[in-house]
Amino acid sequence: MLGDKQPQKGGHELPVSVPPLYPVYLNLAGRRCLVVGAGNVAWRKIQGLTGSGAAVTVVAPAACEEVRQAAGRGEVRLVEADFTPELLDGMALCVTATDDAGTNARVAAEAKSRGVLVNVVDSPELCDFEAPAVVRRGRLQVAVSSGGASPLLASRLKRELEERYGPEYGLITSLLGRARAELRRRESSAEARLVRLQAAVDRALDPEVVAAAREGREADAEREILLAAGLAAAPGRLLRVGCRGSGLARRQAELVVEALRASCGSSGDAGDPAPRFELVTISTGGDLDVTTPLADLSTVGTFTNELERALLHGQIDLAVHSLKDLPTAMPAGLVLAAVTTRADPRDAIISRSGRGLAGLPPGGSVGTSSPRRAALVRRLRPDLECRPLRGNVDTRLRRLDEGAYDAIVLAAAGLERLGLAGRVNEYLDPETFVPAPAQGFLAVECRADDQDAVALASRIDDAQARLAAEAERAFLHRLGAGCHAAAGAYARIDPGKDRLDIVGLALSEDGSRSVDGRRSVDGPLDRAAAVRAGAGLAEDLLKRGAAELVRPPAAQGPRKSGPGIVYLVGAGPGDPALLTVKGADLLARADCVVVDRLANPSLLARTPPGCEIILAGKEPGRHSITQEGISRLLVEKAGQGLNVVRLKGGDPFVFGRGGEEAQALRAAGVSYEVVPGVTSAVAGPAYAGIPVTHRGKAQSFAVVTGHGEGGGKDTPDFARLASAVDTIVVLMGTGRLADIVDQMLRGDRPPSTPACVVASATTAEQRVVSGTLGDIAGKAAAAGVSNPALIIVGEVAALRDELAWREDLPLAGRRVVVTRTREQASLLSERLRSLGADVFTFPAVRVERPQPGSPELRRLDSCLERLDDFDWIVFTSVNGVDIFFERLTAVGLDTRTLSKKHVAAIGPATADRLLRRGVRADLVPEAYEGEALARAVGEAAGLAGGGTARPARVLLVRSSLGRRAVVDELGRRGLEVEEVHAYGLGPEADSPARAALRDDLAALLRAGRVDALTFASSETVRQFMRAVGHDWLAVTPRRPAVFCIGPVTAQTSAEVGLDPSAVARDYTVDGLVEAVLDHYRERTTQGAGPDGSPV
16 A cells, blocks of 8 residues: 555655664674574574574474584573564564464464564564675674565675675684774874874775785785874884983984994885984983982882883884893883894093003092992992093093093993994903993884884894893893992803803992802804893802802882882872872872883872972783783882882772782781772762762672783673673773673663763863673774773663762863963862863973072172161062062061061962951052053152152063063153062973973874963973973874963963964963953864864
């Protein structure tokens, strides 16, 4: 009937009763399925189901031979009887393929009444699903469906697809799968992943790549796909070579680059363009602290940690080290790709008199940065005085030339590389003045998964040099001494005799006691033989008491007296404001912080200058330090007498392995405290508007991890858990969300149970995906959600629609960088946080007080002692107020001396600070900027003068960086002005914590993951850009908005390439916050989301 049909596009008509089907692939592994009928048609259906791993029950009064044989083999369960409805109980789906239409209809009706999906052969109007014709090519499956209208057409199209897309597409699918998995591991931005995946797919379908796959050239096909995805080095690739910032380090990196270029030839291999290289300088902890004696610095990666961190984070592709600086234990994920031919391994004497060590005058001074060199000098010349000497080679030579020392000891290799060998007065015999292990070698370190970089670096690897280095490093490792211990080793290989000789030495600090020895190994020489030689020599020395020399309690580098302590501190779930008060206090007093990757990096801004920062973050498959290594490191640092903070994401005892670390500390006799943190298991749901318990909905909850340690007994039993508690919170489980959901469903948790996934909880990048247990896996996958994330299953998840609160805050989802000084950042940060912003505190400047005896301080004190000379005292900042009153007290005066003075303040914050000091400002201009202040003072001074002939005298208290325009304007008003520079602004002091913070911020800027920058002064703008550099501006996919406190700051911002988005109307913190709010209110009105994209 016409009433049963409706017009379709193109004039065709289809029955209304057949709705469009939703295409889906089901995981039926282990799921129970029922087939009604056992003839030839049913047999084809049974084969498809068993091939998918389903547990198939077949019911029919009689069965064909194939079905009987399958039942005999145990492949299916055969029930030779008529269909009864009870057979549908517990079934995932049902297929009915009898030749009795009535039976088919009855089966369909019973299945639908039980919620079991049903397929009825040749009756599409009764079907809940259709089994399409499928083309299978490995993991690639293409289904063709006609909706039951024409199965023959579907089969025909299937054959054509099979002819067009051969088996090679199975391999291509697998290769793309590998690329996708690697991108998910390396690339945090979903948008960037999509772009790179699309490029990989485009290349994979190129006829050249398809041909390679067809011909079995899997490596060629994979290389092309990885190249397109940006996961492998292309010919002509730009390789970033990281090194320290000293002249010697840069020269060593240049030598490595020259060798790499030479190894490639002018055009690379097979005519491909040769790689390009870019030097990237990175400051290390040893570079930043040039005053602490080397023996008192960390023995673990003092000069290499930051380079390795940059390598692991993808900021550089190769790192060049002096191999003697490289710890013997390599971080997971990195490889030593090359050891270069050894330069001169000897130490060298450079003296002012031109004499060698023996010719130095009695009682002379020798400068050296090395405990080994100092001990050897004392051993050979106990009458000489060894003094600490730090700094780069040029600095050390200058100190010598200035007369600070009679002689200094340097490595000959470094002098030769810098072209300074002519300064050497004596080369010291390496058999007696034994060099540091691996002295003279350069090392090239790469990421283990960057196969092209590893292959390229391996071209300059000197096999024999590596063997000698391996022997010396094995000696050092077995001896248990750090890179800077008073121990030396020197290995030589005689290639003609295939023989390795190694000499080793351990000394007391004063050189009065020593243990030395030598070993030889005859060929064939390989790494195992070299390691045996070095380790064996160390064993010999240890048996003779070397341990007392290199590892006594006094020589373990205690920078502080007394025992150390380790604090296992929970960093909270991500929002830095959720750090506990005790945790913040401990960070402010820490000597060393060992930090996880899940801890918010901005927390490092709370550490004091000079605090050592060690990155120990672990993510699946990539550990910068193993768990065992972390425990050993904590013991070592506490043994140095340090206050050590082990900063762990969330709570240290909630899936943080804090218990294991506590056990290791207890076993080693190290004192420790546990400082609980706000766990993401509760805070994450709360920030999404989900209570884990709620009267009438949930009286119990469980917190589990989404994965066990290697599977097995540690893997949670989600099927049992599904019915045991009301609310289930799963941490770090998105990688196997589908499996978790499947287990819960098998555990009788209804598919309609509310569920949510919260990614990056409590941070600016928090994302929430809501659904039910039945569809949450698909929704999370479609949204591209990945760890760190948590999964919430239970009725409470439905409360999100009612209780979500964070999204209502005006700055929710915005990451805002605050650049004010440490002392002044808190007010702005707190205001922004209260409005929902995720604040990244990065102090760009610091207040520099006048130094004792400096001209600035003498001038300030002089003005204070003759305050009677001034009619007005004008303050242009809060800092000026503080320092003015500090010095007022220092010179023996107090606020009574200001009783007859007029006082002006540039703005309300400065006026408030004066009021706290007991002085009320007589004048605050309407516009809070310098020229307005000068005009207002000029007008007020004229009135106050009452027409007297003498012009008013003004004391202007300001920064050394203040603009001249204020002084000029006061002069134009006829006032006599004396300005005093109460303080200056300089760059925030560098430190390991500062370097880590800077690197994290730079990475966020490059990735386009910063929403806003705030600046409260021109100098802050300049110092910020000096700290983070300009390169990110060219590569970031999304520039942050820039907010300035006033027009002068905005002009400076524009000059350095940061176009201001808004300028505060009131030049105050409140005005700056209002500018940020107004900007985002306007964008929201115009339809832009938190990431800047249209909504």
